Structures are given as C-alpha cells and as structure tokens.
C-alpha cells in the first residue's frame with residue numbers, strides 16, 4: 001500500500017455551493033466552439049497553466065496517459081493544416097455517410113481548415129499507450145476525455161476561444177510532430193481569439209429535463 005495523507009476538505013456551505021455551481025454552469029454555457037480565429041497571440045504562460053489544469057484530471061490507475069503538444073511554429077501549423085485538409089477532403093467527398101453529412105449540415109463545416117494556421121496555438125492531445133518507456137494504461141479514452149474537458153474549461157476561463165478538431169485518421173500528426181508510435185492523436189485544439197467577423201451557428205443546448213433524470 002502507498003502512503004496516505006489527509007483528504008483535502010473545502011468546506012463550502014450549501015448556499016455558497018449552489019451559487020458557485022450556478023455561476024460556473026452559466027459561465028460554461030457561454031463557451032462556444034469557434035471556427036474563425038484571428039492571429040492575435042495567446043501568452044504561452046496561459047496555455048501552460050491550462051495544460052497544468054488538464055493534467056490534474058483523474059485517470060485509470062493514475063497512469064495519466066496523455067501528452068499535450070503545443071504548436072505555435074507557423075511551418076508546423078501549415079503542415080498540420082495540409083495533412084488535415086487532405087484527410088477532410090476524403091471525408092467530405094467519400095468517407096462520410098449521407099446521414100453523417102446531414103448531421104453536420106447545420107454547422108456548415110467543410111474540408112477547408114484555415115483555423116489550423118490562423119489560431120495562435122494548436123494543442124495536439126495524444127493518448128499514451130504501452131511503449132518502451134510507458135506502461136499499459138487503462139480507460140484511456142475516458143481519462144483523456146476528462147483531461148480535455150478540464151483543458152477546455154481552463155482555456156474558457158482565460159477568455160480564449162477553442163475548437164475540438166478531429167481529422168480522421170490523425171496518424172499524420174505523429175510524423176509532423178515527431179511523436180513515437182505509442183502516442184496516438186486524440187484531438188487537435190486550436191486556441192486563440194475569434195476573428196472580428198466570426199459568427200457561430202444559432203444552435204442551442206438541450207433543456208435540462210432532457211439530459212437530467214432524477215431517480
């Protein structure tokens with residue numbers, strides 16, 4: 001057995017807890033996925049703190065099976081855009097089913113991904129699997145998914161715009177970023193500020209009674 005230390009206690013009174021969670025929910029509801037970025041730079045320190053928040057996520061057997069690669073180099077961003085657009089062309093022209101394209105239609109997405117170059121930074125999140133220096137992880141998708149949730153919340157806290165982009169397949173990212181085979185791309189997150197003329201689709205979230213069941 002590993003050594004133990006006293007559990008942290010935060011002692012938030014119930015009234016205060018309700019206020020805090022309501023405010024947090026209202027704040028998170030204001031986050032929107034952005035697809036049109038300006039080139040305004042993001043301080044690296046902010047990204048560092050956001051990744052630090054992400055890396056506190058719970059994970060299977062506490063193996064923390066994630067790697068965050070922050071890309072600001074214009075040449076690397078250009079290569080990533082080229083690789084992603086090649087996959088996306090295939091997706092939109094051949095791979096996607098009619099049903100899938102119909103589901104995407106309200107978002108107005110297509111194979112052009114200029115945000116991969118214009119956004120100040122790209123955070124490429126990798127799952128870390130068993131390799132020469134890394135153990136077999138457990139619940140990788142769940143663990144990395146939670147970490148990405150923390151990451152998006154932290155970046156929103158900084159007033160930054162994000163997009164969760166998943167070109168598929170994403171293997172080309174290993175080659176461009178020089179990552180070993182045991183690291184598998186999970187998502188690409190452009191981070192920055194919306195362009196002056198950025199708009200978002202006028203879509204809404206499901207009402208609470210459709211997503212929350214009390215038994």
Ligand code: IYR
Pocket residue numbers: 088091104107109110111165166167168
């Ligand atoms: N990866 C493609 C397609 C796409 C798929 C889903 I599901 C989305 O919510 C949005 C886009 C693209 O990035 O265009």
